[in-house]
Amino acid sequence: QVQLVESGGGLVQAGGSLRLSCAASGGIFNINAMAWFRQAPGKQRELVAAFTSGGTTNYADFVKGRFTISRDNAKNTVYLQMNSLKPEDTAVYYCSYSLRYWGTGTLVTVSS
Numbered sequence: 001q002v003q004l005v006e007s008g009g010g011l012v013q014a015g016g017s018l019r020l021s022c023a024a025s026g027g028i029f030n031i032n033a034m035a036w037f038r039q040a041p042g043k044q045r046e047l048v049a050a051f052t053s054g055g056t057t058n059y060a061d062f063v064k065g066r067f068t069i070s071r072d073n074a075k076n077t078v079y080l081q082m083n084s085l086k087p088e089d090t091a092v093y094y095c096s097y098s099l100r101y102w103g104t105g106t107l108v109t110v111s112s
Contacts, residue, residue: 002026002101009093009106012085020080020106022095031071033098034078038091039105048093049080063089085110 008020035050049069068081092105
């Protein structure tokens with residue numbers, strides 16, 4: 001059974017940075033199938049960043065140039081470095097494996 005555990009969320013002022021981690025266990029065969037999503041209050045869950053099948057990266061337009069997805073294959077861990085945070089980045093951030101498995105999320109709150 002795949003398990004995903006996010007960490008690293010918290011309260012930060014606008015312009016600040018956070019690094020989220022997602023530790024995967026229980027049968028991760030393709031770390032390129034992992035991605036970060038977020039869901040703000042009253043809004044639908046949306047894609048933030050993902051790896052492609054070729055190992056490159058895709059980003060939502062609203063985070064390009066500010067967020068970076070990376071991975072540690074040996075640890076089956078994916079990271080999301082978030083810089084220049086804005087109040088509109090406030091959301092629960094989730095990692096996903098193959099869009100089938102989801103973590104419970106980590107809350108990021110950006111104050112103005």
